Amino acid sequence: MTTGRLLLAVEADGAGAHPAAWRFPDASGTMLDPRSIKETVTAAEWAGFAFAAFGDGPTPPPAGARIEAGVRAAYLSQLTRCIGLAPTLHVTTTEPFHLATQLASLDHASHGRAAWVLDAANDGPARATIGAAPLDDATRSQEVRDVIDVTRALWDSWEDDAVIKDVATGRFLDNDKVHHIRFEGPSFSVVGPLITPRPPQGQVVIIAADSLGVADRADITLVGGFSAVTGHGRQALSRRAERAREAGSPLVFAELEVALDQPGERAARRLQRLNPLGFWHMTDRARFVGSVAALTEFLAGLAAHVDGVLFYPAQTAVDFPILADNVLPALTSSGLARVPDPDDATLRDVLGLPRPVNRFAEPARATNSVRSAASA
Amino acid sequence: MPDHDHDDRGPQVHLGVFFTGVGPQLIWADPSCASHHEIETFVEVTQLLERGLFDAFFLGEGLRVRENRGKVFDLDVSGRPDAITQLAALAAVTDRIGLVATQNATYNYPADLARRLASLDFISGGRAGWNIVTTDNAWTGENFRNGGWLPHERRYERATQFVEAAKELWDAGPAGIGTGGTPVDVRTDLVSFRAAPTVPPSPQGRPVLFQAGDSDGGRELAARHADVVFSRHREHDEALAYAGDLRSRLARYGRQPDEVRILPGASVVVGDTQEEAEEKARWVRSEQVNGPRAITYLEQYWGRDLSAYDPDGPLPDIEPSTDELDPSRGTIAIERRTGKLQLIESWRDLAAEQGLSIRQLVLEVSGGHATFTGTPGQIADTWAHYVRTRAVDGFNITPHLLPSSLADIIDKVVPELQDRGVYRTEYEGTTLREHLALPPLRRAATAPRRAS
Numbered sequence: 117m118t119t120g121r122l123l124l125a126v127e128a129d130g131a132g133a134h135p136a137a138w139r140f141p142d143a144s145g146t147m148l149d150p151r152s153i154k155e156t157v158t159a160a161e162w163a164g165f166a167f168a169a170f171g172d173g174p175t176p177p178p179a180g181a182r183i184e185a186g187v188r189a190a191y192l193s194q195l196t197r198c199i200g201l202a203p204t205l206h207v208t209t210t211e212p213f214h215l216a217t218q219l220a221s222l223d224h225a226s227h228g229r230a231a232w233v234l235d236a237a238n239d240g241p242a243r244a245t246i247g248a249a250p251l252d253d254a255t256r257s258q259e260v261r262d263v264i265d266v267t268r269a270l271w272d273s274w275e276d277d278a279v280i281k282d283v284a285t286g287r288f289l290d291n292d293k294v295h296h297i298r299f300e301g302p303s304f305s306v307v308g309p310l311i312t313p314r315p316p317q318g319q320v321v322i323i324a325a326d327s328l329g330v331a332d333r334a335d336i337t338l339v340g341g342f343s344a345v346t347g348h349g350r351q352a353l354s355r356r357a358e359r360a361r362e363a364g365s366p367l368v369f370a371e372l373e374v375a376l377d378q379p380g381e382r383a384a385r386r387l388q389r390l391n392p393l394g395f396w397h398m399t400d401r402a403r404f405v406g407s408v409a410a411l412t413e414f415l416a417g418l419a420a421h422v423d424g425v426l427f428y429p430a431q432t433a434v435d436f437p438i439l440a441d442n443v444l445p446a447l448t449s450s451g452l453a454r455v456p457d458p459d460d461a462t463l464r465d466v467l468g469l470p471r472p473v474n475r476f477a478e479p480a481r482a483t484n485s486v487r488s489a490a491s492a
Numbered sequence: 493m494p495d496h497d498h499d500d501r502g503p504q505v506h507l508g509v510f511f512t513g514v515g516p517q518l519i520w521a522d523p524s525c526a527s528h529h530e531i532e533t534f535v536e537v538t539q540l541l542e543r544g545l546f547d548a549f550f551l552g553e554g555l556r557v558r559e560n561r562g563k564v565f566d567l568d569v570s571g572r573p574d575a576i577t578q579l580a581a582l583a584a585v586t587d588r589i590g591l592v593a594t595q596n597a598t599y600n601y602p603a604d605l606a607r608r609l610a611s612l613d614f615i616s617g618g619r620a621g622w623n624i625v626t627t628d629n630a631w632t633g634e635n636f637r638n639g640g641w642l643p644h645e646r647r648y649e650r651a652t653q654f655v656e657a658a659k660e661l662w663d664a665g666p667a668g669i670g671t672g673g674t675p676v677d678v679r680t681d682l683v684s685f686r687a688a689p690t691v692p693p694s695p696q697g698r699p700v701l702f703q704a705g706d707s708d709g710g711r712e713l714a715a716r717h718a719d720v721v722f723s724r725h726r727e728h729d730e731a732l733a734y735a736g737d738l739r740s741r742l743a744r745y746g747r748q749p750d751e752v753r754i755l756p757g758a759s760v761v762v763g764d765t766q767e768e769a770e771e772k773a774r775w776v777r778s779e780q781v782n783g784p785r786a787i788t789y790l791e792q793y794w795g796r797d798l799s800a801y802d803p804d805g806p807l808p809d810i811e812p813s814t815d816e817l818d819p820s821r822g823t824i825a826i827e828r829r830t831g832k833l834q835l836i837e838s839w840r841d842l843a844a845e846q847g848l849s850i851r852q853l854v855l856e857v858s859g860g861h862a863t864f865t866g867t868p869g870q871i872a873d874t875w876a877h878y879v880r881t882r883a884v885d886g887f888n889i890t891p892h893l894l895p896s897s898l899a900d901i902i903d904k905v906v907p908e909l910q911d912r913g914v915y916r917t918e919y920e921g922t923t924l925r926e927h928l929a930l931p932p933l934r935r936a937a938t939a940p941r942r943a944s
Contacts, residue, residue: 130667138669148669148692150584150615174603175688180672182690183610190580191615194535210604213555213635214574221573225531245603247684268608279529279571283521286784291566294557309557309564313529313571455924 122415123424123452124444125202125369127169128156129188130438132375132386133401133428136394138179140361148181154195155189156436158286163440164448164455166413166466167200168192169228169323169426173198173237174209174245178463186218193226198456200463202231207263208238208256208465215263216270216310223315228462231321231336236260236328244408255303257329262301264322269297271319272474273309315454317455317464318471323437325371327400331363334471338426339370340401353402355423365421366469371401373431376408376438383407387430410443415443416452500537501703505880505914506928508548509898510722510757513572514558517759519779519893520569528569530583531734538586539894542699544902545916547927549582549591550722550888551575555599556632559786561797567616567785576608577826585618590801591925592621592702595649599627599636602678603687606658609690609699610665617925618696622658623624623714623722624703626651646682646710655684655701655717658807662698665689678903696923697933704889715741719930723756726863731883733755746856758863758887766866773865776892777855786851793832803851807843848885863887872908879914885928 131138132342157168171177185203185346192201205215223230236259237243238250247356251259282290297308312448324334331337337360341353357368376384383405387396404411408472415425429435456466464471503599511534512518519525526533529901538549558565575593583591595605613620626647626847627633630640642650657678662673666689673689703710703718714721715738725734731754739749763769781789785801791798795813812833843853864871878884891897909915921927 147612152615156582176666176672176690180690181666181667181669181692183614184691185527187580187608188616190577191584192586193581194531210601211599211636216602217574218577221577223743224529224573227531227579241686241688245685246601247686269839274571281520286782287566288569289564289571291564294564304638305634306636307556311553311555311557311572343698350741427668455630463892482895 119454119468120419122419122422122447122452123367123369123426123454124164124170124447125140125167125200126160126165126436126439126445127171127426127428128160128432129153129168129170130177130182130432130435132431132435134168134390134396134430135417136390136396136476137179137431139393140431141434147176147223148183149224152193154192157192157196157199157381159436159440161196161199162445164453165199165440165444166424166454166456167463169203169229169233170201170203172204172206172234173235174242175237186222187377190222190225193222193229194371198229198458198466200229200231200321200462200466202233202321204233204235206235206237207237207260207312208251209242212263212266212304213270213306213310213379216267219267219320220271220310220312220315220469223317224312225321227463228317230317230318231323231463234260234264234322234324234328234330234334243408253392256414258301259303259331259441260328261283262303262322264330266297266299266301266306268319268322268333269475270306270308270310271315273297274312274314274315275474275477279313288373293476296457297317313398314474317462318474321463321469323369326360326402329461331360331365336367336424336467337365338369338371339422340399345453346391350417350421354417357421367467369424369426370422371426371428373399373401373403373428374411374432374435374439375405376411376443377406378434378438383430386434390430396430403422408438408446411443412450415447416450417470418422419452455464493881497658501913501916503882503885504603504929505875505879505909505915506546506753506755507546507901508550508590508755508886508888509537509546510550510552510620510890511537512552512566513711513889514552514554514570516568516780516785516858517890517892519776519812520571521782522777523898524759524893524895528805529571529873531578533894534578534582534821535585537898538582538589538591540895540898540902542586543905545776545919546589547886549579550580550592550621553594553625554598555596555627555738556635557838560792561772565788569790574614575716575888577621580615582610583612583619587918588619588922588927589619590700590782590927591616592620592622592700592887592924594623594625597624597626597654598642599633600654601685602654602683603655603661603685606661607689607691609658610662610689611693613689613694613696613699616694618694618925619701620694621700621924624701624718626705631794633668641904642682648707648713650682652713653678653680655713656680657683657685659698659717661687661689661838662693665691665693694923696925698849700924700928708766709742711738714738716745718752718924719942720755720928723754723884725754726758727882728878728883732881735883740795748931751931753930754882754884756889757890759860759890759892760867760871760897760901760905762871762904763865764867765871769865769867773862776862779858780860780892781855781858783824783851786854789854790850793836801850804849807840807850807853809882827832868904871905872914875909876912876914905944
């Protein structure tokens with residue numbers, strides 16, 4: 117069941133979801149200038165978004181240029197205080213061990229605000245970047261599952277209290293609390309432990325689209341559906357949300373592309389202007405084109421089916437400010453949005469997700485501590 | 493132009509800090525030590541280094557946590573961040589210091605790593621460096637998809653092909669939004685991919701390349717591609733000989749002597765008087781080689797549990813295991829992994845001759861003595877001599893106490909260097925390449941790539 121109040125997230129550091137968005141002069145700054153990336157994400161933080169997503173892939177975007185998402189997120193970790201930082205990293209074009217290290221390090225640098233938008237680029241050009249051929253569907257699915265399992269095990273490979281700095285015995289760490297994981301899968305094996313201590317959140321928040329088939333492993337599953345604005349589309353979306361929840365996903369977010377009316381130009385008319393420069397084909401995400409009022413109403417209906425929404429503004433320079441300045445305040449004042457609380461220390465707190473128990477922590481020790489707490 | 497200023501002033505001392513993140517040289521038991529894991533320490537240190545007008549801050553990396561006799565090694569500082577992630581975070585809160593990531597050319601995909609390095613370089617405004625390392629063992633490879641795939645003797649061939657591919661990608665980066673990078677197709681025997689770069693060149697053109705390998709293969713890679721050599725030769729005459737060797741290799745690749753800076757690793761203990769400095773150095777060594785560490789040091793060679801022995805007593809009387817240094821992983825330099833029995837015999841002779849305890853022997857044989865111990869003036873004189881004789885271009889300082897051992901250098905040694913005219917009084921440029929006074933890249937960074 118959802119809480120009825122939506123958590124909101126936004127991918128706002130590129131020119132926008134529309135393939136022609138980068139062609140406009142006010143968009144170019146947001147893509148490569150660190151200062152304007154900072155301005156956008158800081159604005160998202162102030163508006164009350166739970167996390168900012170950073171899109172990426174091994175092949176060039178429509179604009180040709182893009183800085184690696186993990187680097188952008190890390191850069192912002194020192195310039196923001198409470199917004200979650202969620203770079204897209206692909207499991208099919210790098211080493212699982214590096215992914216686990218990079219994300220754990222982002223979580224340390226941000227004091228527990230890291231999330232991972234997991235993706236698995238598998239077309240010819242993407243796989244060619246590592247000198248490999250595309251994987252067949254079954255192998256790719258196996259790979260996605262295995263990389264999540266390895267990454268999660270590596271994040272647990274240092275127990276929270278592994279660093280003891282015991283001057284009397286000269287031990288910096290307790291090596292009974294730093295573990296080999298000894299993962300063996302069909303395509304790779306990893307011994308561990310991670311080179312980085314356990315992330316502050318215990319486990320970095322993993323976000324994955326339902327089409328990747330890992331709703332049983334992700335913390336947030338993303339669902340979409342064609343033309344969700346219509347009644348039929350909303351039904352399809354709610355069915356997908358239900359399936360993800362049944363598979364075990366603690367949270368389900370809708371992915372929603374938005375183009376919003378502004379004074380002087382309606383969104384539909386703007387798209388007519390943009391589309392000749394690069395047609396905005398329907399994607400697996402839902403899409404909303406219209407007024408702020410209509411979007412608010414649409415989201416109110418959605419709140420019964422999903423826990424949150426990840427917005428993809430058509431043009432960051434145009435649609436993001438409308439989301440931040442108009443949509444979010446409207447949702448908050450009508451009790452439809454859940455914004456981060458000042459007491460939330462980590463992204464897991466913001467999302468209402470518990471900090472996971474470490475799989476390697478001995479149950480005996482946990483029992484002991486419960487017992488001593490009870491006797492105290 | 494910064495380069496002319498540099499020439500007019502004569503040779504300058506270039507300083508970097510190498511934060512290894514693991515190892516016995518980092519003292520953790522003293523109450524004055526900052527956390528070795530929290531980002532705040534790194535922010536404090538890099539901002540301190542900017543105040544001291546340092547060229548660069550380096551992060552070390554090793555892709556497997558070190559072990560002793562099958563368990564994770566517990567006595568040293570351990571647990572490091574991903575270097576590029578950590579440096580990208582630091583780029584946001586610093587504006588001059590160079591940010592150098594140690595990254596492995598054996599267990600990375602070239603296009604992936606080149607892109608992450610270019611991203612760090614771009615987002616920091618041209619302050620990134622890559623310390624190129626290779627992995628010599630399949631043991632580290634057990635954390636990767638294809639562990640142990642590369643024969644030891646071919647690791648520098650792979651690194652060379654990797655670096656050449658990375659340079660090709662960096663040269664082919666897009667000029668900006670909407671232009672697109674030129675796809676790069678590499679098919680060499682140890683590197684194979686096709687990728688279109690997406691990161692535009694930074695103000696310094698590409699990341700500065702650091703190389704530390706000292707074998708013949710390492711020196712050749714340095715002569716061909718490095719901008720900075722992180723050498724091991726600290727003693728003046730040795731350093732001079734090394735510089736001569738490197739410069740003769742450079743000529744073979746058509747490179748000028750000033751295209752490479754030589755910065756040996758060094759540890760520094762500063763005192764207001766010579767006696768105070770020596771006393772401090774003794775304390776540092778006794779912290780670094782405490783009783784448990786001395787026992788563990790011998791265990792690595794004995795291959796047996798020696799925990800019953802008293803570190804202040806005589807050497808173990810039991811015989812070492814006959815196998816080579818297999819049970820200990822990642823803590824012993826490669827050249828020490830064979831011939832351990834002869835080594836142990838020589839230690840026994842030395843201990844008997846001088847009446848040394850376990851701990852005294854380890855203090856004697858384990859290395860890691862401070863490279864420079866003295867007053868600020870003495871150290872400044874020595875360093876000025878080193879750079880004026882072209883033995884080195886500066887030093888990569890490995891701190892033992894964070895942050896106080898660095899504050900000593902910045903507050904006390906740097907002013908002395910400035911008085912001697914061998915150290916900058918302000919940053920002349922904004923990029924790492926400019927700080928190092930390296931000549932601009934021959935190919936203009938923003939020029940479109942010529943079709944071949």
